[in-house]
Amino acid sequence: MKRPTKPTAPTDLLAAIDRVRADIEAARAELEDLAYAPTEATEAKKHASAAVSHMAQSFNLPALARAFTSPDRGTHAPDTVFRHANVLDIRSEHAGLALLAVALPDALERAIHAEIDRVVGDSGVSAAERAKRVEELEQRLFKMETTEEALVVQAESAGIEAFRRPDCDPAAVLGIFIDDEAA
Amino acid sequence: MQIDVNKLQRLEAAAADASLLATAASDRLRDKRRQIAERKAIIGAEWRRTPGCSQFPAMVEDHGWSEARLARAHDLNRFEHGASFLRSIREVEAIQAEVDHLTEDYQRKQERWQKLAAPLPGLQEFAKQYGHKTSRTVGVLRGASE
Numbered sequence: 001m002k003r004p005t006k007p008t009a010p011t012d013l014l015a016a017i018d019r020v021r022a023d024i025e026a027a028r029a030e031l032e033d034l035a036y037a038p039t040e041a042t043e044a045k046k047h048a049s050a051a052v053s054h055m056a057q058s059f060n061l062p063a064l065a066r067a068f069t070s071p072d073r074g075t076h077a078p079d080t081v082f083r084h085a086n087v088l089d090i091r092s093e094h095a096g097l098a099l100l101a102v103a104l105p106d107a108l109e110r111a112i113h114a115e116i117d118r119v120v121g122d123s124g125v126s127a128a129e130r131a132k133r134v135e136e137l138e139q140r141l142f143k144m145e146t147t148e149e150a151l152v153v154q155a156e157s158a159g160i161e162a163f164r165r166p167d168c169d170p171a172a173v174l175g176i177f178i179d180d181e182a183a
Numbered sequence: 184m185q186i187d188v189n190k191l192q193r194l195e196a197a198a199a200d201a202s203l204l205a206t207a208a209s210d211r212l213r214d215k216r217r218q219i220a221e222r223k224a225i226i227g228a229e230w231r232r233t234p235g236c237s238q239f240p241a242m243v244e245d246h247g248w249s250e251a252r253l254a255r256a257h258d259l260n261r262f263e264h265g266a267s268f269l270r271s272i273r274e275v276e277a278i279q280a281e282v283d284h285l286t287e288d289y290q291r292k293q294e295r296w297q298k299l300a301a302p303l304p305g306l307q308e309f310a311k312q313y314g315h316k317t318s319r320t321v322g323v324l325r326g327a328s329e
Contacts (some may be wrong), residue, residue, distance in 0.1 A: 164301075169186065170310075176186065
C-alpha cells in the first residue's frame with residue numbers, strides 16, 4: 001500500500017486523518033448527488049419517445065376492430081369488449097395513456113419533451129458521462145480510503161489510537177496491494 | 184485481491200481485549216455502586232437508632248450527601264452528633280467520588296470497545312466473501328447497571 005507523506009506529531013497525524021475523512025465524506029456526497037442527478041434532456045426524450053411508441057404498440061387496434069366487428073361481441077357494452085378482446089398488452093390502468101399514444105402520439109411526445117426540458121434544463125447528465133464520473137469518483141474515493149488507512153496504521157505504530165470508521169472500505173483496510181514505489 | 188487475514192485477527196483481538204477491559208470496568212463500577220448503597224443504608228440505620236440524630240435523614244434527603252450543601256443550609260456544629268454526621272457525609276462523598284471516577288473510566292472503556300468493534304462486521308463480511316473464516320465474537324459487554 002502506498003504510504004502518504006508522513007506527518008510526525010500526533011496532532012498532525014490526527015488532523016491529517018480528519019482531513020482525509022472530510023474529503024471522503026465530500027466525495028461520497030458527490031457520488032450521491034451524481035446518482036440522483038437527472039438524465040440529460042436529449043437522452044430522456046429518446047426514452048420518452050420509445051415509451052410512447054411502446055405504449056402505442058401495446059394497444060392492439062386490430063384486436064379492438066375485430067372485437068367490434070365480431071357479430072356476437074359488437075353489441076356488447078364497450079368495457080366488456082375491451083376486457084375480452086385482448087386489446088391491451090399492458091396493465092389496464094395504462095389504457096388511457098396507450099390510447100393517447102395511438103391517437104395523438106406527436107402531441108403526447110411534445111408534451112412529455114416540454115416537461116423534460118422544464119424539469120432537467122441544463123442540469124442533466126448523460127449515461128456515458130455519469131458512468132465516467134462515477135468511475136473517476138470511486139477511484140478517487142478508494143485512493144483516499146487507502147490513504148486514510150495508511151494514516152491510521154501510522155498512528156497505531158506511533159502509539160496513538162485512531163479508530164477506524166464503521167463504514168470504512170474493507171478493501172482499503174484488508175486488501176493487500178503492491179506498493180507503487182517498491183514495484 | 185488478497186486479504187490481510189492477520190490484520191483482521193489483530194483487529195478482532197484488540198476489540199475482544201477492549202471488551203474485557205470494559206466488562207471489568209463495568210464490574211468495578213457495579214461493586215462500588217453497591218458499596219455506596221450499602222454504606223448509605225447502614226449509616227441511615229445508625230442515625231435512626233441513635234437518639235438526637237433523627238433529623239439527619241431528612242437533611243440528607245433535602246440537600247444530598249454533600250458536606251458543602253449541608254453546611255450552607257445548617258449549622259451542623261449545633262447538633263449533638265454534628266461531627267459524626269459530617270464524618271459520615273465525607274465518607275459517602277469520598278465513595279461517590281470513586282463512583283464518578285469509575286463511571287468515567289467505564290464510559291471511556293465502553294466507548295473505546297464500541298469504536299474498535301464498529302468496523303468489524305463490515306471487515307468480517309468482506310473477508311468471508313474471500314473465503315476466510317472470522318471470529319464472530321468481538322466481545323459482549325454487560326451493562327454497568329446490571
